[in-house]
Amino acid sequence: MSISFKDIRHSWAKSAATLLNSVKKRKWLVIGTLIPVIAAAMCYQYWEAYQNTSVTLTLNYESAAKGLYPNGTRFDITKIKSDQVLENTISDLGMEGELTAKEMGEHITISAVGQQMMSQSVQELAQNGEELFIATSYIISYDKNKELRGIKTDDIMDVLMNNYKEIFFTEYTENQTALKYDEIDFSEKEYLECSSYFECEAQRIKRYLFGRAEENGTYQSKTTGETFLSLEAEVDDFLNITLEKFSSFVRQNGLSKDKASYIGKLNYDNDLLTNNYNLLMGEHNIHLKAIDLYDAAITAAVLVPTVDEDNNFYMSRTKVGIDYQADLASETSEKANRVKMQIDDNSYVINQVNTAEASEGAGEKANAMLEEMINTIEDISERAIQTDKEYIQYKTNDYLRVTPAVRDFSSIFQLRTVAAVSAVYLVVICAAVVMLEKQKQRY
Numbered sequence: 501m502s503i504s505f506k507d508i509r510h511s512w513a514k515s516a517a518t519l520l521n522s523v524k525k526r527k528w529l530v531i532g533t534l535i536p537v538i539a540a541a542m543c544y545q546y547w548e549a550y551q552n553t554s555v556t557l558t559l560n561y562e563s564a565a566k567g568l569y570p571n572g573t574r575f576d577i578t579k580i581k582s583d584q585v586l587e588n589t590i591s592d593l594g595m596e597g598e599l600t601a602k603e604m605g606e607h608i609t610i611s612a613v614g615q616q617m618m619s620q621s622v623q624e625l626a627q628n629g630e631e632l633f634i635a636t637s638y639i640i641s642y643d644k645n646k647e648l649r650g651i652k653t654d655d656i657m658d659v660l661m662n663n664y665k666e667i668f669f670t671e672y673t674e675n676q677t678a679l680k681y682d683e684i685d686f687s688e689k690e691y692l693e694c695s696s697y698f699e700c701e702a703q704r705i706k707r708y709l710f711g712r713a714e715e716n717g718t719y720q721s722k723t724t725g726e727t728f729l730s731l732e733a734e735v736d737d738f739l740n741i742t743l744e745k746f747s748s749f750v751r752q753n754g755l756s757k758d759k760a761s762y763i764g765k766l767n768y769d770n771d772l773l774t775n776n777y778n779l780l781m782g783e784h785n786i787h788l789k790a791i792d793l794y795d796a797a798i799t800a801a802v803l804v805p806t807v808d809e810d811n812n813f814y815m816s817r818t819k820v821g822i823d824y825q826a827d828l829a830s831e832t833s834e835k836a837n838r839v840k841m842q843i844d845d846n847s848y849v850i851n852q853v854n855t856a857e858a859s860e861g862a863g864e865k866a867n868a869m870l871e872e873m874i875n876t877i878e879d880i881s882e883r884a885i886q887t888d889k890e891y892i893q894y895k896t897n898d899y900l901r902v903t904p905a906v907r908d909f910s911s912i913f914q915l916r917t918v919a920a921v922s923a924v925y926l927v928v929i930c931a932a933v934v935m936l937e938k939q940k941q942r943y
Contacts, residue, residue, distance in 0.1 A: 553653040554641040555661065556613065558901040567634045569672035570899060577612075577638050580664050581605040588663040593656065599647045607645050608660075613637035654904070661902050668900060669893050676888055678708040681881035683874065690762050691750040691866055692849065698743055698873055705877075705884060706735040712888065719894065721887040728891075731884050738876055746869045751849060754856030755866055763853055766846045773843045780836035787829035794822045 557577075561570050569575050579585065586601035612635030642660070644653045681701055686694050713728040720727050749755075756762045 552641060552643040553657050553904070554639055555657055556903040557638045557640055557661070558903065559636045559899070560901050561896070561899045564636045565634060569668075570896065571672050571674060573672065577610055577635075579667065580610065580640060580660070581608050582667075585660070585663045585667055588666070589656075589660045592659050592663065593648065593651060595648060599645055603647075604645060607643045609641045609643075611639050611641075613639060657904075665893075665900055669896060670889065673892050673896050673899070676885055676892075678704055679881055679884045679888060681705070681877050683878070686870060686874075690757055691755050691870070692747065694870060695743060695747045695750070698877065699739065702735050702739050702743070702877060705881060706732060706739070708888075709735065709884060712891065716891070716895075719891050721883075721890045723890060724883045724887050726883055726887050728887070731880065731887065734880050738873075738880065742873055742876060746866070746873060749862075749869065750866055751852055752856070753858040753862040753866075754849075754852035754854070755858055755862060756853045759853055763850050766850050770843050770846050773839050773846070777836055777839045777843065780832050780839065784829055784832040784836060787825045787832065790825045791822055791829065794825075 557580075559575070563570060563572065564575065567575050583601045586604050590596055590599055590601065590604060640657075640661075642653060642657055644656065648656060684697065686697075689697070709728050709732040713732055717729050718727065
């Protein structure tokens with residue numbers, strides 16, 4: 501028995517009519533169940549969208565294009581996933597003991613903007629005459645750890661990026677070591693040796709602060725309330741008042757922790773300084789003799805033709821050998837005088853240690869003054885570091901630009917996926933409705 505196309509078309513039309521009639525009879529069932537399915541699909545997509553987040557990190561300083569940090573060292577974007585950054589992030593989130601840095605790092609991915617250019621090998625780029633790609637923008641993505649389910653992913657990302665910025669600005673922008681007071685053990689050092697050490701430390705801090713004050717004398721830290729000028733003034737007070745007072749007290753009382761050893765050391769220093777002084781004075785005398793050998797008639801005036809800014813000729817006096825000899829003689833004389841002053845100072849200290857009678861409790865007072873100076877310079881150093889740290893962040897604020905990913909309707913809800921799920925459900929529910937209708941007719 502053959503079946504014509506007309507019969508097939510009639511059969512399809514009949515089936516479609518049956519389907520439509522069945523769905524029409526139970527349209528409220530279909531609509532009533534389809535709406536929750538669509539809502540559930542959209543709710544899942546909304547929940548899923550907030551289980552991960554991403555930001556674009558842009559390096560906005562000149563050396564970034566060369567793959568360097570602002571301080572000139574090689575840039576490494578993976579520092580975002582370093583133990584130091586992640587442990588600080590976990591601590592700030594109050595989740596210590598609940599999550600490890602390694603576990604959190606496994607949920608962070610980093611990709612360079614324009615990374616498709618990085619798929620070519622170095623050799624291929626070189627053969628094609630192309631420049632190597634150095635990224636200055638990166639996409640940082642985070643897929644939430646289950647241990648952090650009670651915290652918004654955006655908040656986690658904010659804390660993560662703040663901790664990375666902290667490390668970036670502290671370690672890779674400018675070197676603050678000049679502001680750090682390096683404490684040493686003073687127990688084996690003589691009092692005046694301690695004084696010399698404090699002077700070196702304070703002078704180093706002062707030089708750094710002077711440079712900052714020249715750069716920006718009005719900047720004021722929000723935390724310390726200090727400016728670089730005010731901190732520099734404190735260092736000056738430390739050098740000119742506190743330290744000078746301590747040195748004068750020690751000299752006046754002839755204080756020494758080990759009299760014989762200290763005098764022996766000073767005598768040895770003076771022997772070396774005396775040799776240096778004699779060499780300088782010998783050099784000075786040689787320059788003076790060289791000056792005497794010049795003929796005054798020849799060296800009275802040496803004029804050479806010179807052109808000014810308007811291209812006009814004039815006769816200008818120039819330096820000759822005797823002028824250079826005079827400069828060198830003056831320079832060596834100044835150096836020799838500084839050495840002589842140091843010799844005289846050592847000799848004075850030796851005499852004081854040998855002859856002076858220290859006042860009662862002078863040693864205890866000197867130790868108390870020493871402790872006070874340690875506390876003073878440590879305090880200045882800490883406030884200077886904090887002020888400079890804030891200034892660096894203020895000055896380099898735009899070095900790192902963080903742009904959160906935009907969450908709009910189209911990025912959260914994938915309408916094609918919702919439509920596909922709804923279509924599948926609609927097919928299933930329609931088939932079920934037809935089967936129910938057939939079963940009802942059968943009985």
